[in-house]
Amino acid sequence: MKRLGKLLLSSMLAFSGLVAGVGTVTAQEEYDLVVWEDVNKGIGISAAVEQFEEEHGVKILVIEKAYAQQLEDLRLDGPAGSGPDVFTMPADQIGTAVVEGLVRPIEVEDSVKQSFTDASIQSQTVNGTLYGLPKSVETQILFYNKDLISEEELPTSLDEWYELSKDNTNDSFAFLALFDQLYYTMGAIGGYGGYIFNQDENGNYLTEDIGLNNDGAVEAVDYLAKFYTEGLFPDGIIGEQGINVLEALFVEGRVQAIISGPWNLEPFESAGLNFGVKELPMLPNGEHMQSVAGVKSYNISSYSKNPELAEAFLLFITNEENSLVRYEETQEVPAVLALSEHPSVAENDAAEAIALQSEHARLIPGIVQMNEVWNSADMALQIIMNGQSGAKEALDIAVQQIISTNQALQ
Structure with missing residues (x-):
């Protein structure tokens, strides 16, 4: 039914004013609002867009773009006049967008803010000012192949997955995760008392107080490195292609469980996989494995020529009915x-x-200083997982690099 719905949507594009693809400046000038939506997500707002057009007597162009790339594209397309009025982005980019003047603040009633989860609204607030409305929330979860392991057999701790992995290291694997990336490794680091930036009593981030190399963080990363250095994970799972290897092995039925996110629900379903999902396992220290809370949002470009209409669209597209x-x-x-x-x-x-x-x-800190955190931490983690350095040495260097680079921003 979902595929049929997409086909029907495609046939309706010319009539509804909803276009998925690459627009041109000329085409965009014919519309009252240009909306950048995430790839393959236009179907989720097509009916709402059509209703908004009818109620306001306007025309809206929707262009699908990878949401993590939209802010970068806005830097060029905004000044050129070919950018959007409304776009979507990960919450950890909001600080960069504000500093660079790429996003407009919005004003909504308290009742609107209170209709969302506290964390999601917090993710859109910088120095007390609201810059967007939450679109969706996500966090990492455990996917498991029901044809390979039953829910009753499913390990509930990372230690149990480690032991099970020792018996599955040839053509099949018990468990895989992208622990060479901070986005996934924070689940263990946080559970052991590590952190990215500490905060003061007012919630402000102390960007030189970094806990990615404290004793807990080092212990957590040392533990995760065993999955790599003991050959429990395949060689190709490190680096840029790691995510492709992980997903391919799961789709091929060669791994019992992986850590991933909600973005893979539809692809795995479309692939015909008989899979289940669970929360993440317990850590060896008895704490629950943490995860990164992600928030996708709708935001208004500072280059928008119709900001009031764009704000009305944000309120409409994120209301209870359209969100459902x-x-x-x-x-x-x-x-x-x-x-x-x-x-x-x-x-x-x-x-x-x-x-x-x-x-x-x-929540990941939505401040510009996070850019260097990703760069330095991921580089250190790849070196550690490759067995080229111990956790303490590599994480110390990464933290010093983060501090030095961010000092230059001040």
């Missing part, structure tokens, strides 16, 4: 509080797993 439709079409879990108890969400295994794991999830 978007969830049902895309399976992206909404940030709207009232929907957490809706049957479509509450009775969905994936949404339940995300909700359970979200209790142990932490």
Whole structure:
């Protein structure tokens, strides 16, 4: 039904004013609003876009782009006049967008803010100013192949996965994760008392107080490195192609379980996999494995020529009714509080797993200093997982690099 729906949507594009693809400046000038939506997610807002057009007597052009790339594209397309009025981005990019003057602040009533989860609204707030409205929330979860391992057999701790992995290291694997990337490694680092930036009593980030190389962080990374150095993970899982290797092995039925995120729900379903989802396992120290809380948002470009209409669109596209439709079409879990108890969400295994794991999830600081954190930490983790350095040495160097680079920003 979902594929049929996409085909029907494609045939309706010319009539509804919804276009998925690459627009031109000439085409964009014919529309009152240009909206950049995530790839393959236009179907989630098509009905709402059509309704908004009818109610306001306007024309809207929707262009699908990879959401993580949209801010970078805006830097060029915004000044050129070919950018969007509304775009979507990960919450950890909001600080950069504000510093560079790429995003407009918005003003909404307190009742609107209170309709979303606290963390999702917090992710859109910089120095007390709101810069967007939450589109969806996500965090890492455990995917498992029901044809290879039953729910009853599923390990509940990382230690158990480690032991099981020792018996599955030839053509098949028990468990895989991208522990050479901070995005995934923070689940263990946080559970052992590590952190990215400490915060003062007012919630401000102390960018020179970094806990990525404290004793807990080092212990956590040393433990995770065993999956690589003992040959429990395949060689190709390190580096840029690691995610492709991990997903391919899971789709091919050669791995029992992986750590990934909600973005893979639809692809794995389309691949015909008989899979289940669970919250992340317990850590060896008895703490629950943490995860990164991700928030996708709708934001208004500072280059928008119609900001008031864009703000009205943000309020409309993120309301309870339209958020539910978007969830049902895309399976992206909404940030709207009232929907957490809706049957479509509450009775969905994936949404339940995300909700359970979200209790142990932490927001990534949405400040510009995070850019160097990703760069330096990921480089250090790859060196560690390759067995080229111990955790303490590599993480010390990474933290010093982060501090030095961010001092130059001040």
